[in-house]
Amino acid sequence: MRKALSHVLDRFDSHRVQRPDRAVARDADPGELRRHLADRFQLDRPRPLRELIDDVTEMLDRWSIDVTHPRYFGLFNPSVRPAGVTADLVTALYNPQLAVWSHAPAANEIEQFVIRHLLESFGFDPEDGIGTFTTGGSEANLTAVTAALTERFPAYGTDGLRALPERPVLYASRAAHDSFGKICHLVGIGRDSLRRVELDARMRMDAEALRRRIEKDLSGGRAPFMVIATAGTTSAGVVDPIVELVETCRRHGLWLHVDAAWGGAAMLSPRLRQSLGPIAEADSVTCDAHKWFSVPMGAGIFLGRRRRPVEAAFRIHADYMPDSTEGVVEPYRTSVQWSRRFTGLKVFMVLAELGAEGFARMIEHQAAMGESLRERLLERGWEIVNETPLPVVCCTHPDLRGDRTRVQAVVDRVCRGGRAWISATRLADETVIRACITSYSTQESDLEILLRELQDALVQAHSA
């Protein structure tokens, strides 16, 4: 084991750490990859572990977008902190089983320790609140919708949807995450139950349009039960008007869920937390640690203000499971998963290693890099098209406006150059360029390189 792990670290060091000029991304062709695999691996004979490590790391280097690169300005995929990687290694080595408390008391209590800290950071009462570590934001959102449905329609859990006299509907803005479409399919209320509310001029959920839509559904014999606010939209980092949504939910008795999958990390920064609004007024929150907490993939967090609806939704008894311990959380009875890995350890280790101030500084550094990128773009004649205190920068250029093909050509050119990675997205019916600061190691010099790549690509798109 020791030899294998140290070989992995040596490979990683020589391929990534020692090569700051490595490309962020390279082209991949599925046929080439499949031929490579078929030529190299016949699973009918054993292979030395060392050789496998060489093969796998070589493949990952050749055929991946390097999301841990300081110039990966991409889709909420972070550079990972050593503490988080170490935690995943410890988790795999010790392999604790987190279905029940009594099988892994230490692991379960470490998770609950982090959950209480996060509940407090989000303004929830840790005594009455509840939290679970999930595979990601999608599962956390699924947890929220299931709990909200169960609380509002107790018969849903026993007799199913057909026991309900009216069709349940929920609301999210057009910019909300598309996981909710799949979730509505999964929980059986159907994709059309998701009402996509119009955006206002700042690309936030239009609170007035939401009110009108709810009234219309009520008079049409539908049963509204939930509103999903987004704190940091995926395309543009925009925060919905949570104050107004809280009021609307109170008036109609609706569950308010705040999807802060990426933006939630800002709650741990005293300087940025105000910009997310009164999240403590919500019934539940999604916060993805594998986005802005800089921990490796597979770490979402669901937080609920009250434990009762969550316990009602995931209640279960199984004869083969060990008896419950008094006064503890039994994960398999309060969450979607059953057997589960020690997901919370990487969140714990990153938070504990940095400390509250260090963590806040990491978040604020990335916000400052976003601010700096905006300023540099404006100085060079680019236009910023989104409004957010968080480091997602959406921009276009007077020479590109309204020309979708040209915007895409600029993005493709930058990515193909391998010096930086950005993407295109659509905002208010216009294709624009999107760059997010996803790495805690991104510096001003990286922004400068991105700017140069953008300028070059713009000139070439112009002459093409």
Ligand SMILES: *Cc1c(COP(=O)(O)O)cnc(C)c1O
């Ligand atoms: C990424 C994201 C999700 C989905 O989270 P996964 O971890 O990818 O499952 C949900 N909501 C928002 C706002 C997101 O940005």
